[in-house]
Amino acid sequence: MARNFDYVIIGAGSSGCVLADRLSADPANRVLLVEAGGSEKGHLTEMPLAWFRAMMAQQIGWGYLSEPEPHADDRRIPAPRGKVIGGSGSINGMMYSRGSPADYDQWAQMGARGWSWSEVLPYFRKSEANWRGESEHHGGSGPLTVSRNDPHPTIYPAIVAAAGRMGFAHLDDFHGREQEGFSAVDITTHGGRRGSSAARFLRPAMTRPNLTVVDRALTTRIVIERGRATGIDYVRDSETVRVHAGEVIVSAGTFNSPHLLQLSGIGPADHLRELGIDVVAELPVGHNLQDHASIRGLYEASGPFTFDQQLRFDRMALAAVRWQLTGTGPLTQMPIGAQGFVRTREGLDRPDLQLLVSSVAMDAKVWFPGIRKRRGDYLAVASVLLHPESTGTVLIKSPDPAEKPAIRFNLLATEGDRATFRRIVRFTRELFAQPEAAALVRQELQPGSDVQSDAEIDAFVRSIIGTAMHPTSTCSIGPVVDPELRVHGIAGLRVVDCSVMPAIVGGNTNAPAIMIAEKAADMILGRGPLARAA
Structure with missing residues (x-):
């Protein structure tokens, strides 16, 4: 396998699969997608009614639990996340929901320029093939099939x-x-099967010779040299591999994206120093955790x-x-x-x-x-x-990449x-x-x-009390990344997933994760944004 790529994407979840498709559509771009889990193929993940079993299946999940929740009888709250191609989009309940237009206008008011409702609606429409057909609110020919339940x-x-x-x-x-x-409700199914971003975006793109997908590979570090991300290290079959990138894109999700950034020296400085990690950039990575x-x-x-x-x-x-x-x-x-x-x-x-x-x-x-x-x-x-006031944290426990982070929702x-x-x-x-x-x-x-x-x-x-398993906002636009999702102070590094939300949206988060990736792809490729919705 080649060791030099234009774009290296970490995490084949709902956002990462979309990025892999959109960035590799130009044959001049060499794209690598690295995923810690294996194939999403099989009845458990493809059969819509089996979603709850898929969400709880240990063999395709990270097995996360929160720390004892002080306002919830000190219970540890399950926090299922997909460790599989397609990420949590391969194990979720397939609900298609965007939230309210006011959610995105709030983002813009919080400093996320370019992310107001009129600016993100065109990207929702671009991704979608809605059963109602094309309209001012819906797309009719995108990869993501939205069906009526x-x-x-x-x-x-x-x-x-x-x-x-x-x-x-x-x-x-x-x-x-x-x-x-x-x-x-509307659900993302296609031909009676789960229509994840893995199925609808990534799988068709995997025939391209300029797209490489490496599964069962745990990314352990972002390589940063003189203030620039130049590549990543990952472990596969007990072998450590280093690849070089023109740009590194972290799409590992609201728990794993801050975990990887902190392992790489980007995060709360005092906490990183306590663990013996050299601080590359002091940012509130892992703070502002929100969930429904x-x-x-x-x-x-x-x-x-x-x-x-x-x-x-x-x-x-x-x-x-x-x-x-x-x-x-x-x-x-x-x-x-x-x-x-x-x-x-x-x-x-x-x-x-x-x-x-x-x-x-x-x-x-x-x-x-x-x-x-x-x-x-x-x-x-x-x-x-839908709009909780309580926020939590995701913080690494040690420099060991295999050790799970400490997740604190701080519910209630x-x-x-x-x-x-x-x-x-x-x-x-x-x-x-x-x-x-x-x-x-x-x-x-x-x-x-x-x-x-x-x-x-x-x-x-x-x-x-538990959560709807919609975690967001641990690498928020503003404190951690700029409106083009570039990590402050580190060149060549972006975060593209639900962790960049300034505030959680009032609905299920899979469709917004796909929208974020659609918009990010245009930013990464240097294209102007789609025209605002009327």
């Missing part, structure tokens, strides 16, 4: 009607002129209309054959009955809650009479805090976040008290009717 015939109309009684709109599209309301805090509710369903009915072994076996042969059937869908983006109080300029009503308990398994008892008919409700650190979750619990109860939604359920099991006071709700939230 089939609405549940019982749950969907009931939840939409109940939300309507509370004054919330029934939307056709969360990415149209309005974002607040209830609708079905999330809690789970559970209701007993009033009848046998949930997805648990489909989990009977013989039905699953037939569905698997159908999926394998035709790419159709229930295994191509997500068991999400309805979704809402809402404001839980007056005075907010955008939604602060994402509510997902699922037609199955999260711990349900395939069952068969006489062999394994079925879980039963339940509705699960995920409530996601502020009274504002605690108060929002009280409103969220009460909002969900109000929704299910409406006649249409009330007809779907027999009783509230979690948190349970005995949890009523502020103190009782706070205790419940502390006991169960």
Whole structure:
């Protein structure tokens, strides 16, 4: 393999795969993509319904846990990240969501020039082939296929009607002129299979002779000489390899990008010196960690209309054959009955809650009479805090690249976040008290009717809170990188992934990760930005 490249990309996640495609489209560019994990091929990652098993699979994950969370009963919170081609985009729930236009205008107000809504929308459209077709809001011919998840015939109309009684709109599209309301979800599937950036961007590009992909290779250091990044070291099959680069692009994700920068001497100076690491650039790398805090509710369903009915072994076996042969059937869908983006109080300029009503308990398994008892008919409700006040850190523990970093989400650190979750619990109860939604359920099991006071709700939230697994902002535009994503003080080095977000967006983060890479590719190649949206 050649040891000299124009561009070396570290991390074949949602952003890295897009960069590898876009940068290698010019045959004059020699591009290397280095990934710590292996192939994403297989039923576990390609079958949409298997996403939760994929997310928890140790063989394709980093196995991250937070440090004990002081405001969440000192529990260690799981933080799944994909260690596989496609990164977390190969194990996530495939939800297509962008957040609100105000999120990106906020970025611009925070100093991220060029990242306002009118400036990023063209890049969302460029990447996308939406089932609705091309419009002012959507692309129609991009690599990323966005499909409609089939609405549940019982749950969907009931939840939409109940939300309507509370004054919330029934939307056709969360990415149209309005974002607040209830609708079905969009997912990134193609032909009934996961449509990750690995499948839709990287795999077609891998036929190019100027693109080299090295998997199962752990990058251990960015080589920096006289203030410039000149290459990287990685370990593969116990051999250390050094490659040289005209530009190094770190796309390792919100946990691994700051980890690698700190290993390379870029980060909080005092912390690095304590570990015996020479400081190359003092920057707040690893600070400002943000994620969507999330809690789970559970209701007993009033009848046998949930997805648990489909989990009977013989039905699953037939569905698997159908999926394998035709790419159709229930295994191509997500068991999400309805979704809402809402404001839980007056005075907010955008939604602060994402509510997902699922037609199955999260711990349900395939069952068969006489062999394994079925879980039963339940509705699960995920409530996601979209704009948390609490921030955390990602810091290395030692100079050993193989040692996992210390992740501290600092969930529920502020009274504002605690108060929002009280409103969220009460909002969900109000929704299910409406006649249409009330007809779907027999009783509230979690948190349970005995949890009523502020103190009782706070205790419940502390006991169960986790994250929506949307970490961002540890290498933010402003403190760590400039608006063109160049690391301050180090030439030839950029970060391109969700870690550059100045503030977390109010939605799922896979589509923004792809957008960030699309826009970054034009910056890296010296092209002018796409024309602003009207």
